[in-house]
Amino acid sequence: MERLLEVTDLSAGYGAVTVLRGVDIHLDSGESIGLFGPNGHGKTTLLKTISGLIRPTAGAIRFSGNDITAARPPDIVNAGLIHSPQGNTLFGDMQVYETLELASIAKRAKGESRKNLKSVLELFPRLEERRTQKAKTLSGGERQMLSIGCALMCVPKLLMLDEPTLGLSPRLKKELAAAVGDIAKSGVPLVVVEQDVEFLMALTDRLYMIEHGEVVREIDKANAPDHEEVMKLYFGEVSH
Amino acid sequence: MIDTLFATLVSGLVLGSLYALMASGLSVVWTTLGVFNFAHGALMMIGAFFAWTLVEPVGLPLPVGILCGALGAAAIGIVIERLLVRPYYGNRNMLLITVMTTLAAMIILEKGAQMIWGARLKQLPRLIDGEISIASATISAHEAVMIVLAPLVLAAIWAFTVRTNIGRSLRAVGQNQDTAALIGINVPFAFALAFGLAAALAGLTGALLGSIRFITPAMGADPLTKAMIVVIFGGLGSLGATAGAAYLIGLIEAILVLWLGLYWTPFVLFLIMIVVLVFRPNGIFGGNQ
Numbered sequence: 031m032e033r034l035l036e037v038t039d040l041s042a043g044y045g046a047v048t049v050l051r052g053v054d055i056h057l058d059s060g061e062s063i064g065l066f067g068p069n070g071h072g073k074t075t076l077l078k079t080i081s082g083l084i085r086p087t088a089g090a091i092r093f094s095g096n097d098i099t100a101a102r103p104p105d106i107v108n109a110g111l112i113h114s115p116q117g118n119t120l121f122g123d124m125q126v127y128e129t130l131e132l133a134s135i136a137k138r139a140k141g142e143s144r145k146n147l148k149s150v151l152e153l154f155p156r157l158e159e160r161r162t163q164k165a166k167t168l169s170g171g172e173r174q175m176l177s178i179g180c181a182l183m184c185v186p187k188l189l190m191l192d193e194p195t196l197g198l199s200p201r202l203k204k205e206l207a208a209a210v211g212d213i214a215k216s217g218v219p220l221v222v223v224e225q226d227v228e229f230l231m232a233l234t235d236r237l238y239m240i241e242h243g244e245v246v247r248e249i250d251k252a253n254a255p256d257h258e259e260v261m262k263l264y265f266g267e268v269s270h
Numbered sequence: 271m272i273d274t275l276f277a278t279l280v281s282g283l284v285l286g287s288l289y290a291l292m293a294s295g296l297s298v299v300w301t302t303l304g305v306f307n308f309a310h311g312a313l314m315m316i317g318a319f320f321a322w323t324l325v326e327p328v329g330l331p332l333p334v335g336i337l338c339g340a341l342g343a344a345a346i347g348i349v350i351e352r353l354l355v356r357p358y359y360g361n362r363n364m365l366l367i368t369v370m371t372t373l374a375a376m377i378i379l380e381k382g383a384q385m386i387w388g389a390r391l392k393q394l395p396r397l398i399d400g401e402i403s404i405a406s407a408t409i410s411a412h413e414a415v416m417i418v419l420a421p422l423v424l425a426a427i428w429a430f431t432v433r434t435n436i437g438r439s440l441r442a443v444g445q446n447q448d449t450a451a452l453i454g455i456n457v458p459f460a461f462a463l464a465f466g467l468a469a470a471l472a473g474l475t476g477a478l479l480g481s482i483r484f485i486t487p488a489m490g491a492d493p494l495t496k497a498m499i500v501v502i503f504g505g506l507g508s509l510g511a512t513a514g515a516a517y518l519i520g521l522i523e524a525i526l527v528l529w530l531g532l533y534w535t536p537f538v539l540f541l542i543m544i545v546v547l548v549f550r551p552n553g554i555f556g557g558n559q
Contacts, residue, residue, distance in 0.1 A: 136454030
């Protein structure tokens with residue numbers, strides 16, 4: 031099986047602050063992985079480092095057999111490794127359809143812009159309704175949809191989603207989870223950052239728990255923890 | 271009375287066209303990079319001198335000279351971005367640092383122009399000779415060309431930044447650099463493009479203005495001040511607001527000159543700007559943020 035993404039001994043941070051310490055994760059083609067753990071422990075930083083926004087201080091990142099450790103974000107996008115950030119980080123003053131069209135600016139996406147736009151609007155019909163609205167006027171769920179829609183416009187070979195259901199109502203969460211499930215079924219491998227472990231278990235094949243910038247546990251579907259164990263992972267042993 | 275008012279209106283239109291061309295470049299740099307380019311007036315002057323050199327000593331046709339003036343200014347603008355702005359991206363104090371560095375660029379360009387071209391006043395021929403009378407108002411045909419050209423140029427920039435992906439990428443980078451990079455936009459290229467485009471607009475303005483005013487190393491100072499008033503008065507970040515403000519300021523200035531004379535006009539102009547900003551801090555056409 032081809033190793034699609036391989037992160038080896040990765041360290042990174044912001045200025046003098048080290049956030050990631052020797053992270054090892056990998057993803058084989060045909061599987062999806064999830065990252066979970068407490069807030070502020072490095073999950074988003076890991077995604078940002080993989081997509082080239084943050085320069086690692088040590089370690090290596092390989093994608094599709096190529097070393098992308100020092101590559102710049104546009105080159106990483108062109109290789110097909112796409113990072114969909116949290117929905118509150120869009121272009122506030124840009125309209126929905128403008129944003130989606132712009133998201134096909136990468137060389138790999140240019141030719142198929144029209145076709146991709148159609149399938150994104152089929153996946154998220156709400157975006158079609160909001161076509162001419164500015165991103166800042168969208169609801170939280172719609173922003174997430176737009177963020178994921180942009181990532182799909184880039185024609186991902188591997189899609190990294192950062193908390194796609196953060197702050198959504200249960201109904202919207204379900205709708206978005208179904209859409210993300212459809213993306214996975216269409217054959218795009220996913221790296222998903224989420225707080226909700228059950229959501230992650232349903233969507234991905236393996237999970238990494240990240241704490242204090244390190245991978246502290248790897249969980250396979252075969253040795254999946256039950257609800258109680260997940261609670262322990264988050265909150266530690268609870269004495270009764 | 272009506273005749274005088276009409277003449278004032280036309281002269282306001284000429285000023286408005288000049289300010290619109292200048293301010294739109296300033297606005298493009300602000301929306302993309304979030305900095306004020308104090309060398310914008312000097313780039314305008316460079317455009318005028320380049321055009322003059324190609325038209326007078328070299329003997330090329332004026333339209334070629336104007337085009338090359340715009341391109342020459344664009345090239346200098348890109349160099350300024352590369353050397354004096356780019357090193358400070360991501361710096362917390364970028365806005366303040368680039369005030370210093372672009373002011374430095376302004377001084378270097380002005381002194382450099384004085385060394386190269388000397389202090390003698392220069393002037394370009396006009397695109398079209400003669401005068402045009404519209405009812406009671408008479409303006410030179412060259413000024414009429416500027417009145418027609420300014421909205422066309424503004425419409426072209428608007429179409430570029432709203433209809434094309436490369437133009438949209440400038441707006442995207444201004445709103446969120448990281449997200450822009452994550453959809454494959456080359457952020458440093460967008461910065462250089464914004465600076466080059468703005469400098470080209472300044473150079474074009476200078477080359478056009480060189481036919482109706484004298485070309486001197488300091489010719490950009492007053493248009494720069496006016497362009498800054500326009501951009502802030504209109505509301506930062508929107509090309510439409512900048513264009514609207516440019517014509518409004520041009521008109522107000524023309525009326526003030528008629529009523530109060532040249533001496534008091536800048537004073538009252540700044541007073542109006544301060545009053546507007548007190549009640550509408552985001553500019554007269556700016557939205558509430």
